[in-house]
Amino acid sequence: MTDSGAGSLSAAVRAAAATLAAAGVPSPRVDAELLAAHLLGVGVGRLRALLLIDGPEPEGYADLVAERARRIPLQHLTGKAYFRHLELAVGPGVFLPRPETESVAQLAIDRLAPLAGRRPTAVDLGTGSGAIAAALASEVPQARVYAVELSDLAHAWAARNLQPFGVELIQGDLTDAFQELNGLADVVVSNPPYIPAGAVPNEPEVREHDPEIALYGGGADGMTLPLAATASAARLLRAGGYFVMEHAEVQAGRIAALLGSSPQWSDVQGHRDLNVRSRATSAVRTAEPIS
Numbered sequence: 001m002t003d004s005g006a007g008s009l010s011a012a013v014r015a016a017a018a019t020l021a022a023a024g025v026p027s028p029r030v031d032a033e034l035l036a037a038h039l040l041g042v043g044v045g046r047l048r049a050l051l052l053i054d055g056p057e058p059e060g061y062a063d064l065v066a067e068r069a070r071r072i073p074l075q076h077l078t079g080k081a082y083f084r085h086l087e088l089a090v091g092p093g094v095f096l097p098r099p100e101t102e103s104v105a106q107l108a109i110d111r112l113a114p115l116a117g118r119r120p121t122a123v124d125l126g127t128g129s130g131a132i133a134a135a136l137a138s139e140v141p142q143a144r145v146y147a148v149e150l151s152d153l154a155h156a157w158a159a160r161n162l163q164p165f166g167v168e169l170i171q172g173d174l175t176d177a178f179q180e181l182n183g184l185a186d187v188v189v190s191n192p193p194y195i196p197a198g199a200v201p202n203e204p205e206v207r208e209h210d211p212e213i214a215l216y217g218g219g220a221d222g223m224t225l226p227l228a229a230t231a232s233a234a235r236l237l238r239a240g241g242y243f244v245m246e247h248a249e250v251q252a253g254r255i256a257a258l259l260g261s262s263p264q265w266s267d268v269q270g271h272r273d274l275n276v277r278s279r280a281t282s283a284v285r286t287a288e289p290i291s
């Protein structure tokens with residue numbers, strides 16, 4: 001592969017896919033195509049058409065492929081992540097939104113949408129890139145959406161992504177954020193950090209590039225932040241309000257038991273992700289006051 005733009009596109013993409021496969025990248029051909037499409041400023045459909053007529057290799061392709069082979073996340077190289085119908089700006093310092101979280105956002109949207117007529121209130125705890133909050137605000141535009149993020153860098157990415165949707169974003173701790181909304185929220189949603197301290201992720205893209213503050217939930221079981229998000233949801237929601245939280249598969253039983261045994265919650269339900277793993281739990285706030 002050359003970096004002069006003089007080589008053939010199809011040969012360059014083939015070679016890139018082989019390089020990425022050798023580096024252990026999970027979807028080498030797709031990533032090779034997406035990097036070429038990014039440099040050419042086209043979608044994958046157009047890129048595949050260009051491969052058929054075999055245009056020239058785009059300038060800078062070899063460098064980008066080499067970075068991806070070093071397991072820099074694809075989204076850091078393109079500066080974009082896709083979440084539901086949204087294109088979000090991402091880069092170093094922010095957690096990359098995941099497909100399983102799209103289902104968690106859907107559960108929140110399903111509860112929010114029927115309330116659209118009375119301008120319902122939704123809160124996203126630990127918003128990262130702003131993925132969930134942006135999905136809520138764009139898909140239920142009548143909703144008033146609030147989001148909190150602790151990290152400086154993630155907050156800056158979220159500010160950029162949420163500005164077009166009128167989401168009220170604050171930098172702060174999800175433990176005590178939005179006191180002014182206590183007992184008023186209709187929906188609280190969270191994908192908090194939840195990885196147990198010892199469960200260091202295998203993939204270099206996650207281990208080395210997702211910020212630690214976004215990954216580890218605190219404590220040996222990773223439950224400190226999920227429990228804090230649950231307590232905040234109980235504080236923020238009105239009676240009848242809906243809480244949904246993503247978590248690790250191993251935490252599903254404990255979270256269901258905790259919510260199920262609390263007088264603050266009813267209608268506790270587990271939700272499976274696309275790989276049929278128990279990765280989210282929802283519950284409805286009862287009228288029971290916080291002790």
Ligand SMILES: C[S@@+](CC[C@H](N)C(=O)[O-])C[C@H]1O[C@@H](n2cnc3c(N)ncnc32)[C@H](O)[C@@H]1O
Pocket residue numbers: 095096097098101125126127128129130131132148149150151154172173174175190191192193194213214215225
């Ligand atoms: C797993 S990431 C999820 C980000 C985003 N909600 C998503 O689903 O893509 C968790 C986020 O919570 C943030 N966070 C960690 N501790 C926090 C705290 N105490 N208060 C607010 N945000 C926190 C992290 O910086 C990170 O952005």
